[in-house]
Structure formats: structure tokens, C-alpha cells
């Protein structure tokens with residue numbers, strides 16, 4: 404019987420969740436060029452919350468198997484900050500339900516950091532993997548919002564070839580880890596949890612109630 408790698412298992416166990424994301428009104432509307440800019444910027448804000456937690460917690464975990472995976476150059480928060488700085492002058496309203504959903508995901512991630520740090524790699528798998536799909540989302544956002552790569556597309560805008568190389572390296576490192584069956588299952592459960600959390604963020608981001616939009620001066624400091 405062939406033994407599948409951790410990354411293959413993660414892909415298999417999250418495929419249905421990923422397919423669901425692609426069929427959400429957020430994704431369909433972005434593809435159709437009709438997504439409101441508040442939803443797109445809300446996505447960047449939500450991802451900034453998740454990346455801020457991930458990129459703060461992972462490097463300080465006392466776990467050598469996390470050290471074997473994490474590289475400082477994997478940080479994506481700086482790109483998110485560049486994008487959010489671009490949109491800041493527009494003072495776009497925040498979608499409170501999406502902020503709450505992002506906070507909930509971030510809290511679950513923090514809980515894992517405290518109780519089962521290694522399982523954070525499941526979240527990292529989901530965020531790293533999103534770079535692959537970002538190439539698709541990037542061209543959709545570029546068209547829909549008339550953006551150029553340095554103005555609002557930094558997070559999605561990594562060069563596709565570099566993104567693939569980065570993904571191959573990440574997968575190799577992940578598949579080289581020695582994990583017990585229990586640890587592997589915890590990473591998998593975390594990846595499924597991450598997708599579920601991100602789905603709740605995307606559902607809140609579109610459609611949304613325009614009357615409920617709020618202004619938040621902390622936009623640049625998630």
C-alpha cells in the first residue's frame with residue numbers, strides 16, 4: 404500500500420472545503436467583477452489578522468520541527484500592510500461581521516499556539532497554499548478594481564513561478580517532518596479548522612449589509 408505524504412493528505416482532507424470556498428458568493432462575485440471594494444479590502448484586513456498571529460507565534464515556538472519549516476522570508480504581513488496603506492486614504496467602511504469572524508479564527512490559532520503549537524502547521528499549510536490560488540484571484544482583482552501590482556495587489560501578487568517554487572520547498576520541508584500519527588492528525592484537523600474559519604470570513608464579507616459598515620481608525624494596525 405502506498406504511503407501518502409502529509410501534504411497529499413492535507414490536500415485530500417481539505418479539498419471539499421476548498422471547493423466550497425470557490426463556490427461562495429465572494430469568489431463568484433470577484434470572478435464576475437462585481438465584488439464591492441469593501442469586501443476585497445475586508446479580505447485583506449482579515450488575512451492581516453491571521454498572518455499577524457501566525458507570524459508572531461510561529462518564530463517563537465520552542466519546537467524544532469516548526470523551525471524546520473518556518474523561514475523569515477515567508478512573512479506576508481508586510482505585503483498586506485502595503486496594500487492596506489494603499490487603501491487607507493479611501494477610508495472604506497469595515498464589515499463588522501467579517502472582523503468578528505477573523506478574530507475568532509485568530510483566537511483559535513492562538514489557542515493552538517498555547518496548547519498544541521505543532522498543529523499550527525495546518526494553518527500554515529492553508530495560508531501558504533493560498534499563494535497558488537492567488538494568481539487567479541490577482542488577475543480578477545486587477546480587472547475588477549483597476550489595480551496595479553504595487554497598489555493594492557501586493558498580497559495576491561507574488562510572481563506565479565516564484566510562488567510555485569516556494570510551494571514546492573514548503574511541501575518538501577513539511578513532508579520531511581517526523582510526526583506521530585496523533586501529531587499528523589492534529590495538523591490535519593487544524594487545516595480543516597482553518598478552512599472553516601476562512602469560509603466564515605468570506606461568507607461575512609459578501610454579501611454584506613451596507614448600513615452596518617463602520618469606520619475603524621485601527622485599519623492599519625490589525
Ligand code: HEM
Pocket residue numbers: 410413414421424425430528529530531532533534535536537539540601
Ligand atoms: C476563493 C477563490 C479561490 C480560488 C479561485 C482558488 C484557486 C486555487 C487554485 C487554482 C489552486 C491550485 C493551483 C495549482 O495547483 O496549480 C489552489 C490551491 C490552493 N488554495 Fe486556493 N483558491 C481560492 C481561495 C483560497 C483561499 C481563500 C485559501 C486559503 C486562505 C486557499 C487555499 C489554497 C490551498 C491550501 C491550496 C493548495 C492545495 C494543495 O495543492 O495542497 N484558496 N487554489
